[in-house]
Amino acid sequence: MAIRLERVVKRFDDRPVLKDINLAVREGEFVAIVGRSGCGKSTLLRLAAGLDPVSEGSLLRGGKPAEGVDPATRVMFQDARLLPWKSVLDNVRIGIRGVSGKDAELKAREALQLVGLQDRAGDWPSVLSGGQRQRVALARALAGEPRLLLFDEPLGALDALTRIEMQRLIERLWEKRRFTALLVTHDVSEAVALADRVVLIEEGRIALDLPVSLARPRERDSGFAYFEKRILDRVLRTEESGSGLQKLAYDI
Ligand SMILES: Nc1ncnc2c1ncn2[C@@H]1O[C@H](COP(=O)(O)OP(=O)(O)OP(=O)(O)O)[C@@H](O)[C@H]1O
Numbered sequence: 001m002a003i004r005l006e007r008v009v010k011r012f013d014d015r016p017v018l019k020d021i022n023l024a025v026r027e028g029e030f031v032a033i034v035g036r037s038g039c040g041k042s043t044l045l046r047l048a049a050g051l052d053p054v055s056e057g058s059l060l061r062g063g064k065p066a067e068g069v070d071p072a073t074r075v076m077f078q079d080a081r082l083l084p085w086k087s088v089l090d091n092v093r094i095g096i097r098g099v100s101g102k103d104a105e106l107k108a109r110e111a112l113q114l115v116g117l118q119d120r121a122g123d124w125p126s127v128l129s130g131g132q133r134q135r136v137a138l139a140r141a142l143a144g145e146p147r148l149l150l151f152d153e154p155l156g157a158l159d160a161l162t163r164i165e166m167q168r169l170i171e172r173l174w175e176k177r178r179f180t181a182l183l184v185t186h187d188v189s190e191a192v193a194l195a196d197r198v199v200l201i202e203e204g205r206i207a208l209d210l211p212v213s214l215a216r217p218r219e220r221d222s223g224f225a226y227f228e229k230r231i232l233d234r235v236l237r238t239e240e241s242g243s244g245l246q247k248l249a250y251d252i
Pocket residue numbers: 012013017035036037038039040041042043044186
C-alpha cells in the first residue's frame with residue numbers, strides 16, 4: 001500500500017475532527033475525498049503529507065510508519081503559490097530535489113512540456129492566467145517525480161471550462177506517470193472524472209467508499225451521471241437524516 005491510515009483520530013484542542021479513519025490507498029491509485037466544508041478533508045491530506053501528526057492511530061507509507069514530511073510527496077493547492085520574483089522555469093525547478101545545474105533545468109523543461117507551457121519558461125508568473133499558473137504548479141509538482149501527489153482543491157478557483165481542461169490534463173498525466181493521488185474536492189463531478197475511488201467523509205468518519213468503475217478517459221455520459229448521483233444521494237440523505245449518520249455508515 002502506498003499509504004494506510006488505521007483507526008486515525010485527529011484532534012485540535014481536544015476537539016476531534018477526524019474520529020476513526022481507516023483508509024488504504026494502493027500504489028498508483030487515484031482516490032478522491034469529498035465531504036461538506038469543514039468535515040476534515042484538508043486535515044486528512046495534511047496528515048497524509050506528514051505536515052501534521054495523527055492524535056491516535058497509525059499512518060503507514062509504503063508499509064512503514066510515516067515519520068514527518070515525506071520527500072517523495074508533493075502537494076498542489078488551490079492557489080499556485082508561485083514565487084513572483086522567479087521565472088516560470090525557476091518556479092518549476094523548486095520542485096526538483098537532489099539534481100542541480102543543467103540536469104535540473106532539463107527536468108523542469110520536460111515538466112513544462114507535459115503541461116503545455118514549454119514556450120512560457122522565461123515569463124514571470126504575473127503575466128500568466130489563473131489556469132496557466134495552476135499548470136505551472138502542476139509542472140512543479142510533477143518535476144519532483146513524486147510517488148504521492150496530494151491535491152487540495154487544486155482547481156477550485158478556476159472557471160468551469162478551464163477546470164474541465166485541467167481535469168483532463170491531470171487524468172492524462174496520471175495515466176502516463178502513475179503516481180499515487182489523493183484529491184480533495186467539493187465537486188462530486190470532478191471526483192468522478194478523476195478517481196478510481198471516491199471517499200465521502202461525514203462527521204469525522206468515512207461514510208462511503210465507492211469504486212468508480214468507468215473506463216478512461218472519462219466521458220460525461222449516463223454511466224458518469226450514475227456515479228455522481230450515487231454520491232450526491234448519499235450526501236443529501238445524510239443531511240436529511242442528521243444524527244442517522246452512524247446507521248448510514250454501515251448500510252452501504
Ligand atoms: N490547525 C488547526 N487548528 C485548529 N482547528 C483546525 C486546524 N486545522 C483545521 N481545523 C479545524 O478542523 C476542521 C476541519 O478543517 P478542514 O480544513 O480539514 O476541513 P475541510 O473539509 O477541508 O473544509 P473546506 O472544504 O471548507 O476546506 C474545521 O473545523 C477547522 O476549523
